[in-house]
Amino acid sequence: MAQVSIHWFRRDLRLTDNTALHHAARASEQVIPVYILSTWKRRHDWTGPSRQAFLCGNLASLAKNLETINSRLILRAGAADEELEKLILETGATALYANRDPDPFGKAMEASVAAMCQKHEVELLSFKDVTLHGPEEVLNGEGKPYRVFTPYFRNWFSQEKATPLPTVKSLGPAAAKLKSLPLPTLQHWSLPPCTASTPPPGERAARERMKDFIFSGKVAAYADMRNTPSGRHSSCLSPDLRYGLIGIRELYQRCQKAAQGAKATVKASVETYLKELAWREFYMAVLHHWPEVLEMEFNPEFRSVPWDGKEQHYEAWKEGRTGFPIVDAGMRQLLATGWMHNRVRMIVSMFLTKDLHVHWRLGESWFMQQLVDGEIASNNGGWQWSAGTGADAAPYFRIQNPWTQTKRYDPEGEYIKQWVPELKDVPPEKFFQPSDAPLATGYPLPIVDHGQERERTLKRFKMAKGR
Template sequence: MSKNYARVIHWFRRDLRLTDNTALHAASQAAGEVVPVYVVSSWKGLHAWTGPARQEFLAGCLDSLEKNIATAGGRLIFRRGGAVEELERLIRETGAEAIFYNKDPDPFGQKVEADLEARGRALGVEVRGFKDVVLHERDEVLTGAAKPYRVFTPYRRNWESLPKPPVLPAVTHLVSTVDHLPSEPCPSSATWGLPASGCILPEAGERAARQRMKQALSHVIPHYAETRNTPLGSTTSRLSPDLRMGTLSVRELYHRVVALMAETDHAAIRKSCQTYVSELAWREFYMQLLWHFPEVLEHEFDAQWRGLPWNYDDEALQRWKDGLTGFPIVDAGMRELRETGQMHNRVRMITAMFLTKDLRIDWRLGEQYFMQSLIDGEIASNNGGWQWSAGTGADAAPYFRIQNPWSQTKSYDPKGDYIRRWVPELKNAPTAMLLEPPASGSLFKPNREYPEPMVNHAGERERTLEFFKRHRAAR
């Protein structure tokens, strides 16, 4: 096959894999030689949107990528600093004729892309961005009036009806003749000046991600419709960190789930596969919202709720973060997050609603803490989840739908197994005490170490309804 370029740079970002990687595959087809590079961000210390667990997981993914690239005959170059400056330097060092990359769905990444394209034009180097992180991007799924969707269900119907891009072969052979190029060492969390997270993290990298996908396809996704709301155990696929880092391609995951659906006669398995695919559509729904309405990072999506007088009680916020609210299901979720960098979706909703509806603390503070803590921390889905929980988002749960943490426990953790797993003080507490608020006047003390509920849910529910109604009336 004839090659259009002698040398192309592939700029790795959130696509840390060799299999079914759109830009990398295109670069390997178009160029005699591909120079793979990852530019490590240069911030140090505390970061409002990132924390040690995700950086540790990222570092593990990069370490694995570096080895996979070496096995394919290439060499991953690490640079540290601003992406545009470092890529420009690499162009000069290598004489590459083009830079290929997969596009980022968030506004920060897009800004860098725009700057890089401008720089490329000035240098006479081609800069090509590819769709890879999503099955359908920004303007592919629009209403009949060519407007972005604000509500999920019609978006999903349209999204599902569109043909999906096929899976691409893995890049197994890379040529490298620029072995002299300087490279930083593969980063660790210390590179960003972060302490060790202390979290028990899943194995990082493409091979581990593919194993998780296979496990999910055989053991989880066939039963997903029944199990997905149960917070303990292998009830969901746990693939979000892999989708976040791009150690797994969403195309391949989608096509494998659709194939599983096609090859079964079991209605329950088909339903589970359909439910799973619709979760992948949620991910893209939130990404298209952020594409079209980047202001959601600042404001409530639903304009009527902008300016709500949220609470900024530091002590209450800290009790929520520490898992010491006295609401066992909330505390279990917050401790799972702190110990693993992960949290089940049902419990994310419960903990987020507790912060915004029981404590009326500004959802942006919870959004930030989740971004700092989650290894799958993803700006669009996180913002969407928080705005949904606060009742301020697109397709929002109306403000008056306020989940009761006790009833949620009865529905989704009726035996208290999840709570006991993450809150050791409650290990021997009778189940009934985990499912009901303490009777008026009595003390809720399964043992002395565990606090009483910090608020009365029923009372806070009424105050929250008033809070929203008053704001609306004053407009």
């Protein structure tokens, strides 16, 4: 048994069903729980006030939860390898526990931490925790990664799933004398205040969201309702999975239990939900096997497609002022809450790339700056899907029409009226086609003609394919 070990919290900010923390607690007399804050200032292309504010709330809640088991969260700021090295020297820890991060940046840091541990003869114990199946566990018959989702899912679904781990009840004595930074606020990164109403942070709030989704009948109705953007019909657990406020094993097991003995429609609905969890792991696997997707199109055929959208169109899209009500509603929901419904994410991303011809990487970055659930792999996968350039992407010629999408998914205009209040008195049929006159005072006319831009996009993709 190690006398003193360190648990490096990363994207696993919880005490229940936490693989590395569970093992650290069992194998050590004292576990020092640590979180290392980043030190960039003012602006970041891949995050923003909403997600950082949610992180602050999650850290405050984690610190409290640790206090209830007589432990103490140690906060440091800087490069993780350097800060962990200092802590090892200060505490004499002989083991370092961590859950693996699937992102390239997290993996690179892990490699430096491993080298540092080796130098100090400290044992590094790292665990799979973020996913049910790691990228090397779901491979095709030739041992290669899947490029399309359906066979990936079949394989993923057929594999046995690990069961959840119990809540950690003790980490030994608190490291009372170790130096720790105060809990962070947005000032730590010199960020402006968060103006979005983000979800209540912390493990307990996340667990309530999970239970509400499963026990209130939402998971049973998920297959029917998940494409309706008004109201809350999906789980809204993406921010919780992003920060590991709930364990994926527990979520999976609870869903399975909800399906046990239930009628066929409920079983099918639960399976539809589990399929979405598999999309998350599919995109993480894509990013693991093809990290270049962060820089370029997954599909080499489309690397020469020109993206020459206008700056003012990109700005209108960001502000939710395009004159396409469904697009504007989505972009304003994003600004107001740091979250957007999946169906609408698909509509706004296809609109930016196929109607406005703005590079998908600009949309990807804006989403990362705004989303509370900003997840590098899912976001990149979603953007490349919509741009028609990704793994198992929408075929480039299937360009969604925002007007008909509105008729199908928001027929009463409820979603639009919630997020674009100046349109609250407009009859919903007006949202199904462009009109010549503004729909309301101050509301813009459509900034482009969908039919024309669609033709332009088709031409560009065909040319790129023919090259």
